[in-house]
Amino acid sequence: MGGWLRWGDAEGCGGRCVAGWVLARASPPSCPFLEVEPTPPPPLSSSHPPLLTSLPPPPHLLHLLPPLLPLQTASTAAVWVWCTRTWRALAQLRAHTLTVTQLAWSPSGARLAAGSRDRTFSIFQRVDRKKGQQQEGEKEGEKQGGKQGEGEEEVGFELLCRAKGAHGRVIWSVCWSHDERLVATAARDDTVKVWRLVSEPAAAAPGGVAVSPVLAAALPQFPCAATAVAFAPTAAVGSSAAGGAASYHLAVGLEDGSLQLWQLDPAAATAVDGGGGLTATCLWAAPPAWRHVAPVRRLAWRGAPGTGALEEGTAAALAVGGGGVNGGGGGGGAAQLASGSEDHSVRVFSFRFA
Secondary structure, three states, X not given: OEEEEEXXXXXXXXXXXXXXXXXXXXXXXXXXXXXXXXOOOOOOOOOOOOOOEEOOOOHHHOOEEOEEOOOOOOOOOEEEEEEOOOOEEEEXXXXXXXXXXXXXXXXXXXXXEEEEOOOOEEEEXXXXXXXXXXXXXXXXXXXXXXXXXXXXXXXXXXXXXEEOOXXXXXXXXXXXXXXXXXXXXXXOOOOEEEEEEEEEEOOOOHHHEEEEXXXXXXXXXXXXXXEEEEEOOOOOOOOOOHHXXXXXXXXXXXXXXXXXXXXXXXXXXXXXXXXXXXXXXXXXXXXXXXXXXXXXXXXXXXXXXXXXXXXXXXXXXXXXXXXXXXXXXOOOEEEEEEEEEOOOOEEEEEEEEX
């Protein structure tokens, strides 16, 4: 199961609309207080298995489309990258042994994160290649999808890292922080983990730099599986990005339909992590009346790259800060969060960070 959820761009609708779809295993559960009108997902390609999910890339990379193929063998559990201008396969990115469950482009579009049922996640780097410079996976994709058109840019991808044993169960969701320093993962083992990407010089690594994911924070155990995560598109109010000391807001969706908002702050330096750790504080949890009645599958913040900006005064419904949540306007930054669920509903929450 899966799908995508995305805010409209500034040119199309002023960023005031959100669209998406979620492919569920079955009809939404019945609820006497909820009326839903199921909307069928988009038609599926006959060349793929019945279960197909895809994630739209950033607007400046709209011609790159990486579909998620729900396959269960090492030889076929690859990420295919397609050019939507010519509909030709550019590359097959191999890193996993089971179904890839979600993909996430970094804000700059330079990196691609993939989560999988094999309990690992991987990071790929997008590189521009000279004519005739291709790796094995890219040649394979070209054989099956045809050669690139004349004058078309040659795009390559290299595997930067693969975090083995990242979780104890299937990873359902991956996301990037706004500064691309962190990757968050949500899994069926009822946990959400935040990883810091540490770069070190290495002659044998792509570009001469080796990237290793280091655990920066593990949120407290949830009562059920964590199914969706999304970093806010800007740093937390009052934080400073200097020296890697930025704070972050992270939204979490759970299998029982509940939603939470967490703040991640730099932890004091220790001999173990050298100051790279983060402390997590829960700022807000959706009250029962606002929760979904089925698993949350996608979360999307307004203001992310390619979406419209938030107008002043829009997010006055909920003020969140160190003292919890209240209904006032107040000062601080504003943000809107959309959540998509298997109950066939999309909900939008407005926040003001005090």
